[in-house]
Amino acid sequence: MTPQKIVLFIDADKDDLYSLCLIAAQQYYGIIDVIGIVVETGFVSIQDGLLFTQQFLNKIQVATNIDNCNYGFPIKFNLYAGFPRPEYLDRRLFPKIWVNSFVNRMKEIYNITIPNYDYITNEFIDIPVNTNAPNVDILFSEIMNLENLNRIKILATGPPTSLAIGLDKYPIISSKIKSIYCMASNYLTKGNVPEQDSLYAGLTLHTPYLDFNGEYNAFLNPYALQRVILSVGNNIDINIIPLDCTNYAPLTTDTINEIKVIAQPYLYFNKNPWTINLYNYFVSLVETTIITINSTLYLWDLCAANIALGSDVEQFYILGSPIISVSGKINLNTFNSNDRVKIYMSLKYIKLLINSIRIIFNDSDYKT
Numbered sequence: 001m002t003p004q005k006i007v008l009f010i011d012a013d014k015d016d017l018y019s020l021c022l023i024a025a026q027q028y029y030g031i032i033d034v035i036g037i038v039v040e041t042g043f044v045s046i047q048d049g050l051l052f053t054q055q056f057l058n059k060i061q062v063a064t065n066i067d068n069c070n071y072g073f074p075i076k077f078n079l080y081a082g083f084p085r086p087e088y089l090d091r092r093l094f095p096k097i098w099v100n101s102f103v104n105r106m107k108e109i110y111n112i113t114i115p116n117y118d119y120i121t122n123e124f125i126d127i128p129v130n131t132n133a134p135n136v137d138i139l140f141s142e143i144m145n146l147e148n149l150n151r152i153k154i155l156a157t158g159p160p161t162s163l164a165i166g167l168d169k170y171p172i173i174s175s176k177i178k179s180i181y182c183m184a185s186n187y188l189t190k191g192n193v194p195e196q197d198s199l200y201a202g203l204t205l206h207t208p209y210l211d212f213n214g215e216y217n218a219f220l221n222p223y224a225l226q227r228v229i230l231s232v233g234n235n236i237d238i239n240i241i242p243l244d245c246t247n248y249a250p251l252t253t254d255t256i257n258e259i260k261v262i263a264q265p266y267l268y269f270n271k272n273p274w275t276i277n278l279y280n281y282f283v284s285l286v287e288t289t290i291i292t293i294n295s296t297l298y299l300w301d302l303c304a305a306n307i308a309l310g311s312d313v314e315q316f317y318i319l320g321s322p323i324i325s326v327s328g329k330i331n332l333n334t335f336n337s338n339d340r341v342k343i344y345m346s347l348k349y350i351k352l353l354i355n356s357i358r359i360i361f362n363d364s365d366y367k368t
């Protein structure tokens with residue numbers, strides 16, 4: 001069987017990176033063919049995101065196009081720099097305290113650093129970094145030249161700015177895409193963006209919005225998400241994994257223990273050093289995410305990655321064509337259409353953990 005071609009759009013936070021472990025596993029086992037990973041502005045800047053992604057991929061023994069050599073690693077991913085976010089969205093940022101703690105943990109645990117951050121004052125310094133990653137335009141031209149027979153699957157686990165721009169800039173791209181999976185937005189549940197100006201989040205907005213309680217990926221670029229959803233009109237299968245769904249997958253210290261128990265029999269039988277190294281980084285990065293005991297964390301991108309990879313995690317979805325409000329939240333009264341945009345509303349937590357481990361260890365039971 002021809003491996004499914006996949007393109008990822010990520011924003012390089014810890015959630016993206018441990019989800020990448022599953023993607024790397026499927027590439028290694030020949031199940032998928034990753035033709036590109038695009039880093040978007042989201043958690044950090046595009047260039048910083050590229051550096052974090054490159055360094056983490058090297059830890060799990062995956063080479064990249066921006067490395068100087070392939071280090072003898074068995075697989076290689078091509079990274080691309082996304083399009084910059086529109087300037088009018090510049091005031092929408094992740095809380096500085098989260099970004100700083102992420103940057104510091106990457107150094108502390110993995111010795112992964114970026115050159116334009118002062119680790120003593122905890123401030124970004126204004127020295128431009130350039131990874132020499134090719135621009136996403138290069139990837140879009142490659143996609144345009146693909147045959148229609150094996151249409152690509154797209155997984156977006158960051159604000160989908162480049163994907164949305166690409167759909168407009170290169171209309172032919174739509175005919176090359178089979179499906180899109182986006183971890184974004186919220187429907188019936190509360191968002192994770194502050195409801196008003198927040199000193200903690202470094203959030204000050206010109207005008208208060210009426211419906212101001214979205215999810216971060218959608219909040220960082222609500223118009224991009226809306227554009228992606230509209231491509232349902234081009235015969236693309238659109239799947240939205242909102243907070244309603246990811247809230248079923250809390251990340252606590254119990255989660256780590258459960259993952260370790262599930263992995264035990266695989267570790268007993270599997271002696272492949274590449275796989276074992278991958279598993280160790282996967283579990284340690286998930287663990288590293290738990291910074292404070294009482295913070296509310298979820299396995300956001302892992303849910304989306306599992307659903308996109310066809311892992312059967314017993315989801316329930318509703319159909320409709322959502323309208324995304326300026327806050328990034330799905331507008332409640334927009335389901336009167338016959339469109340088939342799928343909005344996932346639930347997911348079985350324990351199966352998510354089991355299937356993630358099955359994917360890492362190449363146990364095809366993840367689909368049953």
Ligand SMILES: [Ca+2]
Nearest residue numbers: 011016157158
């Ligand atoms: Ca992400």
